[in-house]
Amino acid sequence: MHTLTSRCSLTFTSIFIVALAASSCSIRAEEAQPLKVAIVGLEHGHVEGFLGQLPKHSDVQLVGIADADTALWQKYGKKYSLADTLFYKSEANMIERTRPQAVLVYTSIGEHRHAIEIAAQYGVSAMVEKPLTISLEDALAIRRVAREHKIHVLVNYETTWYPSNRAAYDEVRERRIGEIRRVVVHDGHQGPKEIGVPPEFLNWLTDPEQNGAGALYDFGCYGVDLMTWLMQGETPQTVTAVVNRDKPQLYPKVDDDSTIVLQYPHAQAVIMGSWNWPFGRKDMEVYGATGYAITVAADKIRIRHEHDAEERTTEAPPLPDRERDSLAYLSAVLRGQIVPKGDLSALDTNVIVMQILDAARESARTGHSVKLSKLGD
Known part of the structure; x- marks a missing residue:
């Protein structure tokens, strides 16, 4: 009986170790996959900071850009060698087609709430350029929708990375x-x-x-x-x-x-x-x-x-490293490595x-x- 118990215990331990190893491999594989992000809006000049930073981040993949202004498509497409297939006129259509994990919002500040609400309907998190929005009323509405749809809403300030x-x-x-x-x-x-x-x-x-x-x-x-x-x-x-x-x-x-x-x-x-x-x-x-x-x-x-x-x-x-810039931070938040509470x-x-x-x-x-x-x- 003692031998049988020992064997069962050994078998259970072996299964646990194998399962743990498999889980660890799965987590590492998930972290090795690039973070899929999309741009919403090209009206904010800070989008150039993102596009210039992107080549330094092999862990981030740009899958779509939504903006109704085709002149801006041409401007940024030419300057940063962006494929025509990246561009969409509608945020919702772009999200449905490309399935990003997060949108980076480069609209006017007054459009932040609208862009976040659209992304939230698809369970997609958002990082907007500072400030969060234009009023306390909008800020509280954004907080409600973030909680309701269980998404992250983050704000990028240049000085956060100083x-x-x-x-x-x-x-x-x-x-x-x-x-x-x-x-x-x-x-x-x-x-x-x-x-x-x-x-x-x-x-x-x-x-x-x-x-x-x-x-x-x-x-x-x-x-x-x-x-x-x-x-x-x-x-x-x-x-x-x-x-x-x-x-x-x-x-x-x-x-x-x-x-x-x-x-x-x-x-x-x-x-x-x-x-x-x-x-x-x-x-x-x-x-x-x-x-x-x-x-x-x-x-x-x-x-x-x-x-x-x-x-x-x-x-x-x-x-x-996880806080060296906005993309590293966003990636760490979405992978559960940073809990965004009380920080900038x-x-x-x-x-x-x-x-x-x-x-x-x-x-x-x-x-x-x-x-x-x-x-x-």
């Missing part, structure tokens, strides 16, 4: 500079027309119905996203915003300069998004109770701690970002601070 921002965050998280007291963020450039953005991009970027605002949304969103991340999703008590129209001859419909002040119980953020900088910039200053961290471009950081005689400038450590691209973070941006727009309109409370689930 090692310098992660290094500043680590200074806070590891309490090396003490509790946050003040954060100052500068983002923007000389202006979209001045730097020569494509006409299809400029048309909606300067239309408040499609962009939400001007520089307030276009560049204010970076700082709001960073501050929400640094504060671990805490909602500010008040939002105060001031906007200028310094170049009405160029931008008659929207603001071209903005300042947003976020007040927390023991911290404050000043976020300056502008189309009036003398040069492009994306940098952040984080001041704690016992030190500070100031980012320098994408990969350097200036640090001074409580007992340091002077500050030092250092190279920021590289980001993990996560939906929960970006619903709060939209609550703040919506309030900032209202504050700028009325000239009064807007009080906020925590959003319900």
Whole structure:
């Protein structure tokens, strides 16, 4: 009897090991398959960043592009040697024919909700260019549809992939500079027309119905996203915003300069998004109770701690491979290797970002601070 029991136990163990090995092989095979993605919209100039990045990602396959404008098909098809068979006029038709695992949305900001809702009907996740959408109402609708259809909705900000921002965050998280007291963020450039953005991009970027605002949304969103991340999703008590129209001859419909002040119980953020900088910039200053961290471009950081005689400038450590850029991150999320919660691209973070941006727009309109409370689930 003892021998029979031993044999049965050995047989069961062998079966378990074989099954486990087969499961591991299956997972590895699945991870080895390229991630199938499709583009929705070609009106957003940032699509060039994706198309330029794609050759570096053998793990990502572009299976379709949906846009009704055939002139844009020709423009991007020629520039990036894209096959004619990739192009579709309808997002729904493109998804039905190509079955992507995720869509990358490069429409106007005002079209984000619509593009996500179409993808959700097919159970397809989405990554949109910043910000998430144009209003809190749209953001809450996107959250509902994402939950209902069990899809991921992610937001891509260029600054998410800056090692310098992660290094500043680590200074806070590891309490090396003490509790946050003040954060100052500068983002923007000389202006979209001045730097020569494509006409299809400029048309909606300067239309408040499609962009939400001007520089307030276009560049204010970076700082709001960073501050929400640094504060671990805490909602500010008040939002105060001031906007200028310094170049009405160029931008008659929207603001071209903005300042947003976020007040927390023991911290404050000043976020300056502008189309009036003398040069492009994306940098952040984080001041704690016992030190500070100031980012320098994408990969350097200036640090001074409580007992340091002077500050030092250092190279920021590289980001993990799964977070080195938007495609690596998207792939890791869809393969279950990263849970997108509370980070810079996560939906929960970006619903709060939209609550703040919506309030900032209202504050700028009325000239009064807007009080906020925590959003319900």
